[in-house]
Amino acid sequence: MSKLFFRYSSMSAGKSLALLSVAHNYEERGHEVVCYTAQIADRDGVGVIATRAGLKRPAHVFGPATEFDTELIGKPACVLIDEGQFLSPHQVRQLHRYAHEHRVPVLVYGLRTDFRGELFPGAAMLLGLADVLDELRTICACGRKATMNARVGADGRRVTDGPQVEIGGNARYRAVCARCFYSGDAT
Amino acid sequence: MSKLFFRYSSMSAGKSLALLSVAHNYEERGHEVVCYTAQIADRDGVGVIATRAGLKRPAHVFGPATEFDTELIGKPACVLIDEGQFLSPHQVRQLHRYAHEHRVPVLVYGLRTDFRGELFPGAAMLLGLADVLDELRTICACGRKATMNARVGADGRRVTDGPQVEIGGNARYRAVCARCFYSGDAT
Amino acid sequence: MSKLFFRYSSMSAGKSLALLSVAHNYEERGHEVVCYTAQIADRDGVGVIATRAGLKRPAHVFGPATEFDTELIGKPACVLIDEGQFLSPHQVRQLHRYAHEHRVPVLVYGLRTDFRGELFPGAAMLLGLADVLDELRTICACGRKATMNARVGADGRRVTDGPQVEIGGNARYRAVCARCFYSGDAT
Amino acid sequence: MSKLFFRYSSMSAGKSLALLSVAHNYEERGHEVVCYTAQIADRDGVGVIATRAGLKRPAHVFGPATEFDTELIGKPACVLIDEGQFLSPHQVRQLHRYAHEHRVPVLVYGLRTDFRGELFPGAAMLLGLADVLDELRTICACGRKATMNARVGADGRRVTDGPQVEIGGNARYRAVCARCFYSGDAT
Numbered sequence: 001m002s003k004l005f006f007r008y009s010s011m012s013a014g015k016s017l018a019l020l021s022v023a024h025n026y027e028e029r030g031h032e033v034v035c036y037t038a039q040i041a042d043r044d045g046v047g048v049i050a051t052r053a054g055l056k057r058p059a060h061v062f063g064p065a066t067e068f069d070t071e072l073i074g075k076p077a078c079v080l081i082d083e084g085q086f087l088s089p090h091q092v093r094q095l096h097r098y099a100h101e102h103r104v105p106v107l108v109y110g111l112r113t114d115f116r117g118e119l120f121p122g123a124a125m126l127l128g129l130a131d132v133l134d135e136l137r138t139i140c141a142c143g144r145k146a147t148m149n150a151r152v153g154a155d156g157r158r159v160t161d162g163p164q165v166e167i168g169g170n171a172r173y174r175a176v177c178a179r180c181f182y183s184g185d186a187t
Numbered sequence: 188m189s190k191l192f193f194r195y196s197s198m199s200a201g202k203s204l205a206l207l208s209v210a211h212n213y214e215e216r217g218h219e220v221v222c223y224t225a226q227i228a229d230r231d232g233v234g235v236i237a238t239r240a241g242l243k244r245p246a247h248v249f250g251p252a253t254e255f256d257t258e259l260i261g262k263p264a265c266v267l268i269d270e271g272q273f274l275s276p277h278q279v280r281q282l283h284r285y286a287h288e289h290r291v292p293v294l295v296y297g298l299r300t301d302f303r304g305e306l307f308p309g310a311a312m313l314l315g316l317a318d319v320l321d322e323l324r325t326i327c328a329c330g331r332k333a334t335m336n337a338r339v340g341a342d343g344r345r346v347t348d349g350p351q352v353e354i355g356g357n358a359r360y361r362a363v364c365a366r367c368f369y370s371g372d373a374t
Numbered sequence: 375m376s377k378l379f380f381r382y383s384s385m386s387a388g389k390s391l392a393l394l395s396v397a398h399n400y401e402e403r404g405h406e407v408v409c410y411t412a413q414i415a416d417r418d419g420v421g422v423i424a425t426r427a428g429l430k431r432p433a434h435v436f437g438p439a440t441e442f443d444t445e446l447i448g449k450p451a452c453v454l455i456d457e458g459q460f461l462s463p464h465q466v467r468q469l470h471r472y473a474h475e476h477r478v479p480v481l482v483y484g485l486r487t488d489f490r491g492e493l494f495p496g497a498a499m500l501l502g503l504a505d506v507l508d509e510l511r512t513i514c515a516c517g518r519k520a521t522m523n524a525r526v527g528a529d530g531r532r533v534t535d536g537p538q539v540e541i542g543g544n545a546r547y548r549a550v551c552a553r554c555f556y557s558g559d560a561t
Numbered sequence: 562m563s564k565l566f567f568r569y570s571s572m573s574a575g576k577s578l579a580l581l582s583v584a585h586n587y588e589e590r591g592h593e594v595v596c597y598t599a600q601i602a603d604r605d606g607v608g609v610i611a612t613r614a615g616l617k618r619p620a621h622v623f624g625p626a627t628e629f630d631t632e633l634i635g636k637p638a639c640v641l642i643d644e645g646q647f648l649s650p651h652q653v654r655q656l657h658r659y660a661h662e663h664r665v666p667v668l669v670y671g672l673r674t675d676f677r678g679e680l681f682p683g684a685a686m687l688l689g690l691a692d693v694l695d696e697l698r699t700i701c702a703c704g705r706k707a708t709m710n711a712r713v714g715a716d717g718r719r720v721t722d723g724p725q726v727e728i729g730g731n732a733r734y735r736a737v738c739a740r741c742f743y744s745g746d747a748t
Binding site: 375376386387388391392394395396398399400402403425426427428429451511512513515517518519 | 573575579585587612613614615616698700704
């Protein structure tokens with residue numbers, strides 16, 4: 001298990017809940033875990049991993065300047081990272097080395113692509129280096145498996161252009177299947 | 188997604204939490220789900236799916252006499268079944284047909300083998316028929332992936348014989364890797 | 375990698391070819407592999423693993439009386455077993471222990487269910503104990519993923535009853551999806 | 562099955578053999594498949610998919626200028642692409658749309674990262690968009706699962722710098738695990 005895992009999904013598939021479940025399982029057995037989330041993901045406050053179902057826990061935060069090489073000291077049973085799409089490729093490489101050189105499992109949860117279907121740079125590196133890729137499945141409104149993310153504007157209409165990261169609510173995003181993504185049936 | 192999924196794991200891997208997460212995702216999108224748990228799994232009360240992390244919801248119960256052919260009417264967005272190892276092979280076949288003939292996803296969560304390393308009959312049929320097999324990973328105390336379940340007695344010592352199902356607490360079970368299962372390092 | 379792998383599929387998915395590919399990869403690196411096939415699977419001669427694409431190699435054979443505990447001596451880089459559905463549950467348990475106690479990867483290729491949708495006993499145990507379950511996907515004539523096997527008689531009509539194992543040709547079997555399996559559209 | 566599949570692995574895992582096996586399975590059932598390989602991958606001649614085990618077949622070639630939007634006409638049962646790491650991100654997006662709009666399965670086989678541990682741009686897009694990610698496992702000389710690729714020079718020593726693509730033999734590459742990749746034990 002001392003590997004880099006990337007557990008990817010579309011929006012709202014239950015990534016944070018899955019992460020908290022793993023943390024709980026380790027701690028219940030008396031093992032120490034280290035949790036991180038992205039500084040930019042501050043919907044429920046900076047340094048909080050929260051689920052829509054109501055569970056939450058505090059977490060370390062990472063930002064563009066975080067150096068995991070110096071941050072990760074000691075040997076926890078597991079490192080858990082939420083919002084992994086906001087990692088930089090450099091940080092992903094640090095985590096990959098760390099997992100293998102220190103023999104600590106590193107589990108990263110995150111998105112693959114943004115609302116334009118473009119890769120998050122950190123997600124690309126996670127997909128390229130992770131020893132294990134696991135998909136957390138969720139559904140499109142049409143019933144098919146969702147693999148993409150669509151953004152809707154304040155008027156409820158699909159938005160297909162703009163910056164990759166927008167501060168603000170998840171209410172603006174929909175997990176959609178590729179067929180709806182391309183056909184525009186994604187609102 | 189209109190298939191039979193079997194999401195299997197060892198004890199205490201977060202199966203119920205994963206199930207509740209899926210139910211929540213469907214309902215948040217306005218879809219109806221039908222949840223079941225085993226009548227025999229009454230640790231938190233009959234007809235309750237509860238997680239160690241504190242989430243819970245009421246659920247229908249199934250017992251040896253349940254006929255899903257007559258129980259499942261209408262067309263929910265999804266059928267979710269916890270403690271699926273207690274299904275009978277006959278019930279698994281009904282669920283498999285139901286998923287394909289009514290085009291409803293059926294997601295079953297459960298164990299594969301008991302504390303002796305013997306298959307639960309319903310789990311065997313689920314493993315044989317499910318369109319998608321997903322593992323929910325958890326760890327052994329030694330750090331390797333747990334794939335087996337060990338039982339410990341009231342004195343804390345490993346028990347390797349006895350009936351498959353014992354009423355009573357999860358505290359008696361440990362998720363262990365195969366190496367610890369066979370070596371006896373599973374207490 | 376020192377685990378028990380079960381790579382399952384429906385008929386004619388390329389299991390033997392996948393096995394020969396793995397054997398070739400090990401041997402190309404100078405590692406010794408041990409290959410087995412079922413004595414009963416004698417279409418291309420007893421003790422031969424052959425692919426429809428034309429590759430073949432000799433292999434040890436296992437039958438109901440084979441004791442892997444005494445057969446597997448030394449420490450090969452890998453044990454590869456074709457037609458694994460014909461293993462007995464007892465043999466599967468031996469192979470599982472062997473993989474973990476001797477730290478040798480054991481890769482078993484085989485079917486899950488027969489033409490009636492009933493589990494092969496050895497396949498059930500493989501599905502229950504394997505550390506890693508991998509599906510080799512193949513397609514139904516309708517285009518969906520095939521997960522079941524149908525048998526057709528000499529007259530080309532679907533057969534749904536009879537003994538689990540019938541000596542004779544693969545021409546009698548079709549890989550089908552569950553929808554076609556249940557609807558009878560499987561000829 | 563009408564999706565984009567990316568079946569990734571390290572060097573020499575049997576990707577071409579797996580592709581030929583799928584092609585054979587379709588054709589054996591009377592379905593038409595369309596096969597492509599990269600123009601640049603000319604070890605066995607331009608427009609040939611060949612396996613180290615001796616199987617081969619002719620294939621269309623793609624280069625940087627190939628527009629799949631205009632190349633893929635009609636509706637084959639399946640599109641199979643070898644050496645997919647040489648696709649451009651633009652081509653991957655065309656194939657993704659094609660799979661979903663024309664409901665044709667597109668199966669792409671390829672590497673994730675180069676000998677420096679850097680992503681191939683086409684592989685990144687495949688990892689980001691594919692509906693299903695499947696790993697073809699192979700082993701490192703140390704026995705662990707190989708996830709990376711190392712290059713050795715004419716003198717047999719590890720090379721860690723240079724252009725991503727080098728014309729010439731596979732003999733220069735080794736599939737290695739991450740631990741050996743980082744420790745330098747990869748020759």
